[in-house]
Amino acid sequence: MLNIIVNGCHGKMGQVLVKQIEHDDELNIVAGIDTEPEKIKMSFPVYKNIFDLKEKAHIVIDFSSPKAINDLLDYGIKTNTPLVIATTGMSPEDMENIKNASRSIPIFYSSNMSVGINIILALVQMAAKTIGDLADIEIIEKHHNLKVDAPSGTAYSIADKINEALNHSKEYVFGRHSYTEKRKENEIGIHAIRGGTIVGEHSVIFASEDETIEISHSASSKNIFALGAIRAAKFLIGKAPGFYSMRDLMDN
Numbered sequence: 001m002l003n004i005i006v007n008g009c010h011g012k013m014g015q016v017l018v019k020q021i022e023h024d025d026e027l028n029i030v031a032g033i034d035t036e037p038e039k040i041k042m043s044f045p046v047y048k049n050i051f052d053l054k055e056k057a058h059i060v061i062d063f064s065s066p067k068a069i070n071d072l073l074d075y076g077i078k079t080n081t082p083l084v085i086a087t088t089g090m091s092p093e094d095m096e097n098i099k100n101a102s103r104s105i106p107i108f109y110s111s112n113m114s115v116g117i118n119i120i121l122a123l124v125q126m127a128a129k130t131i132g133d134l135a136d137i138e139i140i141e142k143h144h145n146l147k148v149d150a151p152s153g154t155a156y157s158i159a160d161k162i163n164e165a166l167n168h169s170k171e172y173v174f175g176r177h178s179y180t181e182k183r184k185e186n187e188i189g190i191h192a193i194r195g196g197t198i199v200g201e202h203s204v205i206f207a208s209e210d211e212t213i214e215i216s217h218s219a220s221s222k223n224i225f226a227l228g229a230i231r232a233a234k235f236l237i238g239k240a241p242g243f244y245s246m247r248d249l250m251d252n
């Protein structure tokens, strides 16, 4: 049995994750962390502070907030607990801290836990290598009206994959509000749409002189992210300290 702590257990993703874990006979939630435990009724104990935990677990799965990251990393290192981190909106410093912590414990990080998006990452890299110098590249992401970070973590991951394939020659331009000049060749335009209950849509456009390629992904349920995080947790158990991603899981 794999014992799990859910960080952000009462959030939208936390609740979907709890349901998915409860359907899996190999998994057990020993405790959760969230900001207002007194208002939450769960089938396991919930704490406000991760250091108040009395229970021990094999792994922590985190869908919470970048505000939680430093405590989460400290907890992981002090208790030697592997971490699956799905939270987005991390600063470059947060990502540096995650990578540093992964020298001591196994950490799985992915801005998008769906397999589909990780296929998209491979496809955009291939497209960038082939026509990236000839095409204008734009990324459009759409999410529900409760999402706090913009652009999405996935949009950044897509832009980074493209930029990696193009020797980091691109500059990210967000929105283009108040622009008074035409688009420059080295731009990757990134645009965020927020509305209703859209689960998560990402589209990448490579527009060149005589043709346009559009590569897109649409998540139709949050279950896909929860199931991906569970797969990541099962994959991470028994691994050596290190920074793992969906690529490692898919290559496994």
Ligand SMILES: NC(=O)C1=CN([C@@H]2O[C@H](COP(=O)(O)OP(=O)(O)OC[C@H]3O[C@@H](n4cnc5c(N)ncnc54)[C@H](OP(=O)(O)O)[C@@H]3O)[C@@H](O)[C@H]2O)C=CC1
Binding pocket: 007, 008, 009, 010, 011, 012, 013, 014, 033, 034, 035, 036, 063, 064, 065, 066, 067, 068, 085, 086, 087, 088, 089, 110, 111, 112, 113, 114, 149, 153, 225
């Ligand atoms: N990688 C992936 O595949 C996916 C990633 N995400 C990311 O997961 C994160 C959560 O998304 P979502 O569930 O929609 O957001 P929610 O705001 O619904 O949930 C986040 C939960 O975490 C709680 N929280 C805030 N601070 C802390 C803290 N310090 N410790 C523990 N819990 C805390 C929040 O409490 P309060 O409301 O009081 O602030 C809230 O209950 C986001 O960053 C989102 O982008 C989402 C889907 C897929």
Ligand SMILES: O=C(O)C1=N[C@H](C(=O)O)C[C@H](O)C1
Binding pocket: 088, 089, 111, 112, 113, 143, 147, 151, 152, 153, 154, 155, 199, 200, 201
């Ligand atoms: O907040 C969300 O909902 C999502 N966040 C992730 C992101 O920022 O990329 C992944 C997914 O698109 C849903």
